[in-house]
Amino acid sequence: MQNDAITALNASWVAPVVPRQQLWADFSVVMHQDRIIDLISTKDLAEKYPHADCVDLSGHLLIPGLVNLHTHAAMSLMRGRADDLPLQDWLQKNIWPLENQVMSAEFVKDGTLLACAEMLRGGVTCFNDMYFFPESAAKAAIEVHMRASLGILAIESHSAYGMDALDYLNKGLATRDALRDESLISFCLAPHAPYSVSNQTLERIALYAAELDLPVHIHLHEAIDEIEQSLQQYQVRPLKRLQHLGLVDPHLVAVHAVHLNTEEIELLSEHGAHVAHCPTSNLKLANGLCDVGALLKAGVNVGLGSDGSASNNRLDILAEMRLGALLAKFKQNDAGVINVHQALEMATLNGAKALGLDQKIGSLEIGKKADIVAVNLNTLELSPCYHPLSHLTYSAGRENVNHVWVDGVQVLQHGQLLHIDQDALIKSTQHWFEIIKRDSAC
Numbered sequence: 001m002q003n004d005a006i007t008a009l010n011a012s013w014v015a016p017v018v019p020r021q022q023l024w025a026d027f028s029v030v031m032h033q034d035r036i037i038d039l040i041s042t043k044d045l046a047e048k049y050p051h052a053d054c055v056d057l058s059g060h061l062l063i064p065g066l067v068n069l070h071t072h073a074a075m076s077l078m079r080g081r082a083d084d085l086p087l088q089d090w091l092q093k094n095i096w097p098l099e100n101q102v103m104s105a106e107f108v109k110d111g112t113l114l115a116c117a118e119m120l121r122g123g124v125t126c127f128n129d130m131y132f133f134p135e136s137a138a139k140a141a142i143e144v145h146m147r148a149s150l151g152i153l154a155i156e157s158h159s160a161y162g163m164d165a166l167d168y169l170n171k172g173l174a175t176r177d178a179l180r181d182e183s184l185i186s187f188c189l190a191p192h193a194p195y196s197v198s199n200q201t202l203e204r205i206a207l208y209a210a211e212l213d214l215p216v217h218i219h220l221h222e223a224i225d226e227i228e229q230s231l232q233q234y235q236v237r238p239l240k241r242l243q244h245l246g247l248v249d250p251h252l253v254a255v256h257a258v259h260l261n262t263e264e265i266e267l268l269s270e271h272g273a274h275v276a277h278c279p280t281s282n283l284k285l286a287n288g289l290c291d292v293g294a295l296l297k298a299g300v301n302v303g304l305g306s307d308g309s310a311s312n313n314r315l316d317i318l319a320e321m322r323l324g325a326l327l328a329k330f331k332q333n334d335a336g337v338i339n340v341h342q343a344l345e346m347a348t349l350n351g352a353k354a355l356g357l358d359q360k361i362g363s364l365e366i367g368k369k370a371d372i373v374a375v376n377l378n379t380l381e382l383s384p385c386y387h388p389l390s391h392l393t394y395s396a397g398r399e400n401v402n403h404v405w406v407d408g409v410q411v412l413q414h415g416q417l418l419h420i421d422q423d424a425l426i427k428s429t430q431h432w433f434e435i436i437k438r439d440s441a442c
């Protein structure tokens, strides 16, 4: 897939993310193999790199690959299967019974392939997953050449994947060992939620996180019910409980973080914890609004997640970026609480930081992996263009994503996926649709 050629992407604009709040016009990103080796004004390119293969991207904006900080990729096969329900009804009466019926390694592989296809077409080059059979999700990501951070799952209930939390953890750690040489794959610990994981398991996870230096990715303070149940059962709110168990530190990726008081925002900030903000999922399940403005003001690192397709129902980080920026303004009653540069940081570098991948990805910098997205702003709907990042945040959509490179390899060209057999994907999706439809009595 890789060769020794030097490739220059000659774009009308480059938003590198680092250095912060920059936008460079008529600029080139130069790649060699899997890395970015230079960023240079296009007028100086020919002199410095006379033999570079040039890709003309006039009218395009280059941004770092988008990072989906929270998803359950294989749930794409359940998209639209259970809508318009509150969280616990949705989860306990619909999603979990359905998962019990269909869960298998093949389900996860096929569902993750479907999710990867959707995400790549929308400019997402890296996703952080929490699901059963992570080895199947890894196979799918490697097959389509996409970067993935895979959750080493822990939940107390049994499934086709595992018997109990310890079994899940052992299986996940074995998968991590088996895939340690895969450059596209990394891992995090993924206890499902405070209400579905015991103290004993969470203590074990805190030890593993410290020993293996792994992020801990957990649904946290998502809904009022979760907090009330924790107060009843443990006499403390979930975040405090996690702190007592040694889990509030720079490894923590708190997914949702909708219901936080001032003290809890300070706690996250003081301990360098991260938040995965999933605005569409929060709205659709009517869980509330995460106060992103307050988190940013307190210095908390906030990335963006789609959540799974069963609660969103699209894996579209550009859409989350727009919605996240709008809701942050609404929540603080302040249009200036977040600007377009910060919105792009949330969708890229902040997600990479939360996953411990910010030395590799999240910005267009010399030495970083070439995970790059070219967005076509030269369309009727996006004309005139006074400010490309304004268009990216407020006007453009994933339909404007034209080319994508992951690890220096082009995976999307003129909107066409290069490493996915779309006919086979449609066939496998139809196969699961028929099974889920047949079993829809659950």
Ligand SMILES: [Zn+2]
Binding pocket: 070, 071, 072, 219, 255, 307, 308
């Ligand atoms: Zn989730």
